Amino acid sequence: MHEISLVRNIFRTLEEEFPNDMQRIRGIYLKAGLLSNVQPILMQNAFEAVLEDQPKYNQTSLHVEVLPILIQCDLCGQTSKVEQYRFVCKHCGKPSRNVIQGEELLISKVEFD
Amino acid sequence: MQKPKSNQASVGSVQCENTTLNLLKVNDFVAKAIRERLPNILVINVCSSPGSGKTTLMQETGRRLRDKLNMAVLVGDPETERDAIRMRDVGINALQIVTGGMCHIEAQMIYQALDHIDLTGTDVLFIENVGNLVCPAAFDLGEDYRVTVLACTEGDDKPKKYPRMFLTSELLIVSKSDLLPYVPFSVEAVTKDARDVNPDIEVLSISSLKGDGMEEWCDWLTERVHAKKEKNTEKVA
Numbered sequence: 001m002h003e004i005s006l007v008r009n010i011f012r013t014l015e016e017e018f019p020n021d022m023q024r025i026r027g028i029y030l031k032a033g034l035l036s037n038v039q040p041i042l043m044q045n046a047f048e049a050v051l052e053d054q055p056k057y058n059q060t061s062l063h064v065e066v067l068p069i070l071i072q073c074d075l076c077g078q079t080s081k082v083e084q085y086r087f088v089c090k091h092c093g094k095p096s097r098n099v100i101q102g103e104e105l106l107i108s109k110v111e112f113d
Numbered sequence: 114m115q116k117p118k119s120n121q122a123s124v125g126s127v128q129c130e131n132t133t134l135n136l137l138k139v140n141d142f143v144a145k146a147i148r149e150r151l152p153n154i155l156v157i158n159v160c161s162s163p164g165s166g167k168t169t170l171m172q173e174t175g176r177r178l179r180d181k182l183n184m185a186v187l188v189g190d191p192e193t194e195r196d197a198i199r200m201r202d203v204g205i206n207a208l209q210i211v212t213g214g215m216c217h218i219e220a221q222m223i224y225q226a227l228d229h230i231d232l233t234g235t236d237v238l239f240i241e242n243v244g245n246l247v248c249p250a251a252f253d254l255g256e257d258y259r260v261t262v263l264a265c266t267e268g269d270d271k272p273k274k275y276p277r278m279f280l281t282s283e284l285l286i287v288s289k290s291d292l293l294p295y296v297p298f299s300v301e302a303v304t305k306d307a308r309d310v311n312p313d314i315e316v317l318s319i320s321s322l323k324g325d326g327m328e329e330w331c332d333w334l335t336e337r338v339h340a341k342k343e344k345n346t347e348k349v350a
Contacts, residue, residue: 002216002248006136013134030136035277037247085276086309095312097280105251107134 003046006038006105011050011057013107023056027111030064033102040064059113069102140252143220147255150227152345155237155338158256160278162271163244165264166288166321168196170330171239173321175205177331182236182338187226189218189243196241206230217248220255236338246275257341264289265296265318269303272310279310284317284333291320 010030015022032038047062069082073089073096080090082102088095135141147156161167168188175184185206188196191214200207208230210222223240232238240256242249261282263271266289272279279285285307287300304316317333319326 009136009139013136013138017134035280036251037277085273087280087311088309095308097311097313099280103277105136107136 003038003042004049007043007046007050007062010062010107011054014110018110021112024113025057025060025110026113027109028060028062028107029109029111030062031067031104031106031108032064033067033104034069035099035102036105038064038066038105040066065108067101067104070100071096072098072100074098137251140220143224144253144255147220147224147227150224151232151238151255152348153342154232154235155258155334155341156240156254156256157237157334158240158242158249158254158259159262160242160246160249160259160282161244161262161288162246162264162267165244165262165267167241167244167262168199169321170262170286170288170319171205171241172199172203173324173327174331174334175200175203177327178335179204181335183234184237184239185230185232185235186239186241187223187230188241189222191215191243206232206235212243215243216245217243217252218254219252223254236342237334246271246278250275250277250281258283258337260284260286262286262288263303265293265298265300269298269300270306272303272306276310279307279314282311282314284315286330287316287318289320289322290318290325291323293318 010028014025018025043064044062051058070079071082071087071089072079073092073094075094076089076092078089078091079100087097159167171186178184186200187208187210188200189210189212190196191212194209197207197209208226210218210226212218212222218240240254259282261278263285265287287303300318307314307316317326317329319330321327
């Protein structure tokens with residue numbers, strides 16, 4: 001993936017949201033769905049690399065949580081976890097592409113000093 | 114999205130729970146703008162690995178449909194103008210987007226490219242994405258349909274290896290089908306795996322060089338060009 005540009009996006013998004021408080025951000029929490037193709041270890045490496053470039057943020061740490069893929073069945077309405085990339089309802093066996101979790105790439109929480 | 118007020122963060126120690134800032138939101142916003150800008154042109158995002166035969170497929174499509182449809186292509190490649198030249202050779206309006214080494218196209222690049230290509234009278238706009246089955250899957254380019262091209266020489270295990278690409282595609286084209294007798298590739302197996310990931314995906318086997326399946330592909334395309342125009346006429350009326 002393109003982790004460096006994602007990390008730059010994190011800072012760009014935060015600069016937009018918290019223009020006056022960037023210096024006080026200590027923790028950034030990401031939720032990355034399995035389908036977002038984000039590898040936590042590569043994100044950490046990219047994060048370190050961007051901090052080298054932007055030392056003003058080096059009090060900040062990144063936490064990435066990978067979320068499994070969940071689908072909601074169109075037929076029975078139940079939610080199931082997708083394993084082995086088989087997009088099939090575990091309750092009634094109907095195939096489904098109604099993904100309700102797993103594609104996201106979100107900043108879920110920001111900790112300030 | 115509820116915007117957290119930044120002054121809330123300026124007193125003491127604050128945890129901004131549920132800020133849910135979407136890192137792809139800029140892209141999605143621009144993708145929506147592209148859709149609004151092209152209400153009458155069918156936009157197809159063509160994705161694949163490098164060397165699957167996207168450009169050859171576009172060329173052959175151009176040759177077959179040049180009297181029926183006006184086609185334009187935005188070609189994304191890390192470097193060189195070569196593919197755009199190949200398109201212009203067969204009379205397709207083409208603009209190269211040199212991504213400068215980037216592994217995917219983002220919506221912003223398409224939006225800017227639209228200022229540099231004359232789409233007057235165009236029926237269908239292809240976006241030939243960078244050859245890569247991973248990153249392009251995450252970026253909506255404002256397309257109506259996403260078509261993934263998979264050459265039978267690549268092996269039939271790709272849908273499970275690159276699930277998001279197949280999950281987000283409406284059509285899977287198995288290309289170079291004239292080579293099927295010579296390679297251990299099962300269209301049946303790839304269809305099954307692709308439908309495990311995406312039960313709605315359509316599958317077509319095509320040989321751009323020999324012509325097998327080209328008619329079905331051209332029909333698929335023509336049908337959708339007209340459907341989009343009709344839908345837009347209804348909206349205007």
